[in-house]
Amino acid sequence: MKSLKTWYTLLICGSIMMLGGCEFRDIDLRLFVVAIGIDVSETNPDMNRFSFKIAIPTGDPKSGDVKTVLITQESTSIAEAIREAKSKVDKELDFGHCKGVLYGEAYARQDIGKIQDWTVRRRDMQLLMYPAVAIPTAEAVLKVQPATERIAGNAIFLALSEDGTESPFIAKTYSFDLSRRMTETGEDPVMPVIEATGKEILNIDKVALLDKSRVKTILTRDETRLYNLLDQRHLSTNFGIKIEGELFEVNTDRTRSRYKINESKEGAETIDYKVSITAILEEKEDKAPMTPAGLRKIEKEFNKDLTESITKLLEKIQKTGLDPLGFGLRYGGTHWNNDTEMEKWAEIYPRAKFNVHVKMTIKSTGYKR
């Protein structure tokens, strides 16, 4: 028993001695990088311009005085840029709370593969970061200081994560989802687009479609909403329509989109989309109370209108050759000829027709008849 005690004592003393050797830094010696921006350099084509938005810890988040610093650094690689940025600040840079990677539009049109690989590879970066395309440049977007921001650098992520605002125009994506789509055969990446409009407002209402590594197309606002309708479940949005000069707006409650790849006829393959929407009437110009027959009529008009615009969107995406909705992966997952299925799909996709079937049910007219 006595020898055991001696051993314990020795061990405890020994472990205290080892503690001095570790390199842990206290929280007040750290600066938290909350977002990284990457742009092309205007002066040197080999270099990129990296911006780091750094939050300065304050004691009380309720006080509302937000302190951030934006450090920009031109460098050949991001690893180099971080080391160079470190010599511009007095404290250790911590990436543990980094929640955004913004690719400037010009940069995103080149190749984001290198940086995306870095964010996954680096050990202190989360896989839960929000990647986005920034217009005009990442630096400009990071410079915007929204008046509504309460915690430094928080505004962008509250919007992108949909923890704060929930907009039908925001295509929420995580870093892991982006890297998954970048490597997956038959599914292409998408990213939301953040625009800096004015000094205090950020606008996120578009989605960028990428091939495996660069931005190819940016959809318009309305197309983005339809894209989200096809991609997500229970999207809450509004849809408007004009019938005989009168405006009707509905607010969606539950939405669901499903598709099947129908190849019963060789050479005339179709992708059958079924979109079901439950909605509530929100706005109408017509003063007369609504009748069930009137509702059916509106539903019918909506079905026709949405079918048309969704088909148009799908055809537009098809023309770019991109596959953000993962049709190719679905095809691969339902076919057993593993060696040839992807070549077959490459043949089928450009010629496939879209059959869109929208079924909207307006289940209530709100408080008023």
Add this chain to the structure above:
Amino acid sequence: MVRNKYFYYLFLLNASINLINYVPRILIQDRFSGVLMSVLIAIPAGAILMYVFAKMLQRFPGEGLPEIFHSVFPVWISGLLLVLYGLGWYFSSAITLISFMDITSRYISPDVSPYIVLTGFLVVVGLSARLDSESLLYALEMVLYITMPLIAYMAWRVYSNPYFSWDSVRQIMTYAWNMPNYRTVAAATYIYTGYINMVVFNRIFRRFKVRYMFSIILVSIVSLFISLFGPIGILGANGAGEHVYPAFSTVDALRIRYFIIERMIYVFFVVYMILSLMNSIIHWHVGKELVLGGFKLEGEKPSLLPKKRKAEWWVLALFAVVIFVLATVINQYTLNDMAIVFLDVRFAGEILLVILLIYAAIRRGRRRRA
């Protein structure tokens, strides 16, 4: 004396620890060539091995492997076998501990020296492995009651994630008609391996009997499903192969929205740290007993006890030193190779162990009749 339920706990511990011991990675490496077939073979193979082992062990109530071997084999053969099995079993924990050290420095605290972390682990494991078998089982029960609900919650979160790509899973399923291979089968049977611990714990079981094989098979199917398809759904059919620790990267992609911490990985890390330590403690305990048994220091015989207590320190010290040295010399690739070699050898060793037990049971039966 303990009741039968502790056998299931031993099984459950190993079934859950597979995420650390490179099982998902080996399975995922093979995802485009026969992993499903290998898993389909591994499930009955593992279950049969476990069942036969348990049936044979029932004929030796209250005896550990050292007692059984010494009674039917010459001293040098049984000594050699016991030491080899002891070291093999200990090696499993070496992989767990070293890879967990690696995980800690990779995901949690890059700034802290990994050797300090490892020293902490070794101290805890080394000191706890000396406890008697019964206390270890009670501790195991408590640990499982704490961690299992969390693991179930995390698994549910993985599969209910809106970003979980079922199409990627279906894509892998269409690769089912490929030939299985030994390495993947061996890796997949790791789920069942917990029963090997009974070679020592059988000493304290009262009338050991294995029942509910059906639920054991069900649990193993579920855990294989989690370790294989969880990473594939989240990281992608192609992307899953790019990660060093697919299971950890998968959990890193989970977000807890309304909780004090935001990243699931911290919960996962704590859960698996507890499980790895518990697993290593039990493996060291079994390994130590087998090695000591090899030198005829078995059980709790009062005449041998002081000598055994002293020898125990030496064995445990050796265990700790070997792991520490290994940790300093190997890198990520050799660790992975080591894990593969271990899993391969382990499966063959298990089959041999069951054959030896059958032989021992026959010898014993004959002697009794004679």
